[in-house]
Amino acid sequence: MDPRFDANTETIDEYLLRHERKQLLRFLTCGSVDDGKSTLIGRLLHDTKAIYEDQLAAVEGASKKYGTQAGQADLALLVDGLRSEREQGITIDVAYRYFSTEHRKFIVADTPGHEQYTRNMATGASTCDLAVLLVDARHGVSVQTRRHCVITSLLGIPKIIVAINKMDIVDWDQSVYDRIKADFEAFSEKLPSREQVFVPMSALHGDYVAEGSEKAPWYDGPCLLELLETMDIGSNEQDTPFRLPVNHVIRPDLDFRGFGGRIESGIVRPGDRVTVLPAGTESTVSRISTFDGDLEIAGAPRSVAIVLDDEIDASRGDMIVALKDQPTVADRVTADLVWMHEDPLQPGREFILRHGTRVTPCRVRRIAHRLDIDTLETVPCDGLGLNEIGRVELETDVPLVFDPYERVRGTGSLILIDRIGNWTMAAGMIRGKSSDLRWTAAPLSGADRHGDEGLVTLEEREKRFGQKPATILLTGLAGSGKTRIALMLERALFDLGRVAIRFDGTTMRQGLNRDLGFSAEDRSENLRRAMETAKLVNDEGIICVAAFVAPRSTTREKAADLVGPDRFLVVHCNAPLEHCRSLDPTGLYADAEARSLEGIPGISFDYETPENPDLSLPSHQIDPEESVNRILALMNERGFLR
Amino acid sequence: MTVVRDQLSHLQSLEAESIDIIREVAASFQRPVMMYSIGKDSSVMLHLARKAFHPGPIPFPMLHVDTTWKFREMIAFRDRTAKELGLDLIVHSNPDGVAQGMSPFVHGSRVYTDVMKTQALKQALSAGRFDCAIGGARRDEEKSRAKERIFSFRDRNHRWDPKTQRPELWNLWNTRIGPGESVRSFPLSNWTELDVWTYIHLEKIDVVPLYLAAKRPVVERDGVLIMVDDDRIPLEAGETPEMKSVRFRTLGCYPLSGAVESEAATLAEVITEMLVARSSERQGRVIDHDGDGSMEDKKKEGYF
Numbered sequence: 001m002d003p004r005f006d007a008n009t010e011t012i013d014e015y016l017l018r019h020e021r022k023q024l025l026r027f028l029t030c031g032s033v034d035d036g037k038s039t040l041i042g043r044l045l046h047d048t049k050a051i052y053e054d055q056l057a058a059v060e061g062a063s064k065k066y067g068t069q070a071g072q073a074d075l076a077l078l079v080d081g082l083r084s085e086r087e088q089g090i091t092i093d094v095a096y097r098y099f100s101t102e103h104r105k106f107i108v109a110d111t112p113g114h115e116q117y118t119r120n121m122a123t124g125a126s127t128c129d130l131a132v133l134l135v136d137a138r139h140g141v142s143v144q145t146r147r148h149c150v151i152t153s154l155l156g157i158p159k160i161i162v163a164i165n166k167m168d169i170v171d172w173d174q175s176v177y178d179r180i181k182a183d184f185e186a187f188s189e190k191l192p193s194r195e196q197v198f199v200p201m202s203a204l205h206g207d208y209v210a211e212g213s214e215k216a217p218w219y220d221g222p223c224l225l226e227l228l229e230t231m232d233i234g235s236n237e238q239d240t241p242f243r244l245p246v247n248h249v250i251r252p253d254l255d256f257r258g259f260g261g262r263i264e265s266g267i268v269r270p271g272d273r274v275t276v277l278p279a280g281t282e283s284t285v286s287r288i289s290t291f292d293g294d295l296e297i298a299g300a301p302r303s304v305a306i307v308l309d310d311e312i313d314a315s316r317g318d319m320i321v322a323l324k325d326q327p328t329v330a331d332r333v334t335a336d337l338v339w340m341h342e343d344p345l346q347p348g349r350e351f352i353l354r355h356g357t358r359v360t361p362c363r364v365r366r367i368a369h370r371l372d373i374d375t376l377e378t379v380p381c382d383g384l385g386l387n388e389i390g391r392v393e394l395e396t397d398v399p400l401v402f403d404p405y406e407r408v409r410g411t412g413s414l415i416l417i418d419r420i421g422n423w424t425m426a427a428g429m430i431r432g433k434s435s436d437l438r439w440t441a442a443p444l445s446g447a448d449r450h451g452d453e454g455l456v457t458l459e460e461r462e463k464r465f466g467q468k469p470a471t472i473l474l475t476g477l478a479g480s481g482k483t484r485i486a487l488m489l490e491r492a493l494f495d496l497g498r499v500a501i502r503f504d505g506t507t508m509r510q511g512l513n514r515d516l517g518f519s520a521e522d523r524s525e526n527l528r529r530a531m532e533t534a535k536l537v538n539d540e541g542i543i544c545v546a547a548f549v550a551p552r553s554t555t556r557e558k559a560a561d562l563v564g565p566d567r568f569l570v571v572h573c574n575a576p577l578e579h580c581r582s583l584d585p586t587g588l589y590a591d592a593e594a595r596s597l598e599g600i601p602g603i604s605f606d607y608e609t610p611e612n613p614d615l616s617l618p619s620h621q622i623d624p625e626e627s628v629n630r631i632l633a634l635m636n637e638r639g640f641l642r
Numbered sequence: 643m644t645v646v647r648d649q650l651s652h653l654q655s656l657e658a659e660s661i662d663i664i665r666e667v668a669a670s671f672q673r674p675v676m677m678y679s680i681g682k683d684s685s686v687m688l689h690l691a692r693k694a695f696h697p698g699p700i701p702f703p704m705l706h707v708d709t710t711w712k713f714r715e716m717i718a719f720r721d722r723t724a725k726e727l728g729l730d731l732i733v734h735s736n737p738d739g740v741a742q743g744m745s746p747f748v749h750g751s752r753v754y755t756d757v758m759k760t761q762a763l764k765q766a767l768s769a770g771r772f773d774c775a776i777g778g779a780r781r782d783e784e785k786s787r788a789k790e791r792i793f794s795f796r797d798r799n800h801r802w803d804p805k806t807q808r809p810e811l812w813n814l815w816n817t818r819i820g821p822g823e824s825v826r827s828f829p830l831s832n833w834t835e836l837d838v839w840t841y842i843h844l845e846k847i848d849v850v851p852l853y854l855a856a857k858r859p860v861v862e863r864d865g866v867l868i869m870v871d872d873d874r875i876p877l878e879a880g881e882t883p884e885m886k887s888v889r890f891r892t893l894g895c896y897p898l899s900g901a902v903e904s905e906a907a908t909l910a911e912v913i914t915e916m917l918v919a920r921s922s923e924r925q926g927r928v929i930d931h932d933g934d935g936s937m938e939d940k941k942k943e944g945y946f
Contacts, residue, residue: 024652024655095789096788098782248694260695267647289697291692291693
């Protein structure tokens with residue numbers, strides 16, 4: 001039934017064409033139990049005429065049995081499908097509903113409010129473009145409101161409508177609405193920003209649901225349905241690079257080999273250069289084959305069969321990607337997990353991991369932290385319980401081909417499956433390669449933490465060397481003179497009879513770090529390993545001189561924490577960029593300009609000047625000897641040299 | 643710079659999702675089978691399966707559970723379709739039910755459905771050792787269907803437990819099962835009745851002519867028009883079949899399928915009628931009205 005069809009004014013073909021071209025919006029409704037989700041959906045279905053008379057009659061019958069609306073049709077019963085739900089008056093599982101208006105077709109995921117069903121809510125959220133979060137005007141922002149707000153944020157839902165419901169019970173009092181709005185904003189401010197709008201509402205009476213109302217003269221915004229119809233859902237899944245996880249290889253005979261799959265991201269055309277990952281084989285798309293004929297262009301989320309120029313091997317689990325913009329390939333990834341099972345997650349446990357069409361054994365190497373949903377703080381933890389959210393490092397048998405979840409949902413999401421019971425244990429959002437996680441990872445627990453006690457104590461070493469160990473981090477732009485100062489400082493210490501070693505990015509990358517590149521992540525890992533080394537060296541009583549760009553203040557703070565803040569000195573070589581560029585001792589800047597290199601600190605991204613360095617050296621104004629003297633003076637003053 | 647796009651309509655989005663699900667079944671199960679009920683949803687599903695594996699053949703058999711009470715036109719359509727498309731078609735009827743002369747007129751719709759549909763289906767699935775059965779159910783059909791997963795787990799006895807359904811996130815299907823366990827997969831989950839008809843119309847998919855209005859012999863019982871498809875229907879005293887212009891919104895066993903009076907003899911006319919219809923397609927189904935929650939109970943027992 002569709003009241004928007006009038007046989008007098010258009011033919012059925014015209015109507016169908018119009019209907020067929022509508023945009024599809026998938027949204028979910030969430031909020032605490034009793035906030036009125038089922039009533040709201042019942043109301044939307046009813047008011048958009050998606051309910052047939054026999055269905056309404058069935059609800060009227062059931063209302064007499066279970067209804068809470070004193071004989072009136074309880075619209076919530078339209079959507080609470082399972083008998084135990086109808087009896088308990090709660091929604092325990094995700095239900096999907098369908099309705100359409102003149103402008104859009106909608107798929108609604110109706111998700112449960114009880115805390116124990118957070119996993120179902122995450123399930124509903126995973127495929128949605130928008131969330132409608134209900135808040136009971138009488139109770140305001142609750143723990144569940146915050147929890148659902150965070151989950152929709154973690155799952156990357158780009159838009160949220162906060163519907164402040166049951167306004168009729170608080171007499172449409174504007175101050176109640178304003179207070180809840182302010183409370184919510186104060187909380188959501190701490191999350192990554194997204195479009196967020198508020199609407200006052202009474203789902204029970206239909207005010208501001210499908211139509212405006214006179215009840216809140218102080219509100220001049222649109223009703224909920226108008227928001228759903230007009231909010232921009234311009235899909236960006238075709239803006240990101242081409243990704244096609246191979247689902248099924250179609251090979252009816254020797255002449256045809258099609259890689260069947262659904263495009264998760266981007267567009268593809270015949271002639272495009274592609275790579276099959278993780279193998280890395282390059283090829284060219286020769287055809288995009290479908291039942292309806294070959295296509296000249298295909299974009300996400302279309303299902304196609306790709307035929308390649310070369311006879312290359314690819315099978316289910318592999319990914320065909322744009323050659324010029326490739327995803328990351330790694331067997332250790334950092335992911336945020338929503339834990340969905342009664343048995344808690346323990347580090348070291350093995351699972352079956354599904355990512356794209358890849359299914360591979362994996363292990364949870366460690367749990368970095370749990371997210372406290374009320375405070376949004378990270379908390380150290382030994383495990384994750386049902387409905388808890390935490391950050392983990394995963395190691396897979398087969399390397400994963402991924403993009404960070406915030407970039408491409410389809411190639412950044414994963415699930416963990418129990419090896420024996422086959423239950424879906426967790427949903428995961430990949431944040432990146434795992435190196436970044438290592439800064440904050442908890443040390444090994446229990447007996448593993450302490451190696452055998454050495455027979456020489458740190459005190460004995462300090463006495464013999466005449467020094468207290470310290471790490472001197474020389475930080476500054478490339479060309480600011482760090483390396484020269486480090487070399488001379490090492491010489492000066494040696495001449496004074498002290499024991500010191502020196503290293504910098506180049507020395508680290510020759511051996512220990514030769515697996516690392518120059519991405520922000522790899523730079524961070526490069527410094528982390530250097531600082532782990534410095535820590536070991538300091539533990540043996542030896543002074544460490546480390547020259548690194550270390551452009552991020554957060555990374556420098558992590559380094560200080562790792563080595564120990566009381567024996568960590570930040571020395572900033574503060575020569576400005578123009579000076580460093582004109583000097584350009586290694587030809588880096590010239591090279592960067594000539595080949596438009598990425599990843600040059602100070603050019604591609606900011607060097608964050610240390611706010612409170614232990615020492616700031618105007619290395620463009622004073623000579624290196626003077627710099628060394630100032631560092632030695634500082635070390636003396638702090639009691640590192642005796 | 644112009645940004646090049648491949649803008650998909652909502653039907654194209656649904657089609658892409660369904661094809662992906664059907665391919666997933668073929669790739670992850672040892673012995674999949676597609677349920678073929680001869681109805682409009684089955685016709686759409688079959689069409690999507692052909693698309694999913696083009697230019698290759700459909701890599702699994704079709705299974706029709708024949709209650710022996712289907713409309714004759716349905717059986718003729720089934721056999722013609724199987725022949726034309728070269729389908730690997732399995733037809734199964736419950737031999738015990740056939741031996742007992744099971745009839746919806748004699749045994750009532752509840753017992754009849756259990757024996758000739760639910761038990762017959764379980765027999766066929768066990769006999770074929772099928773580990774995944776693809777069905778054409780849609781979430782908009784009935785309330786308990788709205789909560790059905792796209793990959794729905796069944797225990798060794800083909801039973802569905804709504805409380806232990808696996809969470810289903812993104813399109814990362816969990817298709818893993820233990821020995822003897824199975825999965826029911828529903829590629830049309832997100833389609834509505836209107837989507838199905840629109841798709842049939844646009845793609846020119848062949849359907850059983852019973853969906854289109856024609857003069858047919860019917861009798862009226864409890865307000866439902868039942869077609870007299872053969873002489874097994876016991877006519878009551880004074881009851882004579884009347885020729886009326888009728889069509890069917892859903893097709894199943896003729897004694898359990900209510901006809902609607904209609905003049906809509908083309909697909910376009912059927913869709914036009916549907917757009918102004920005041921009642922749901924399942925209204926003509928006798929089986930749903932056995933009691934509040936009856937579909938949920940049947941599903942738990944193993945019904946599709």
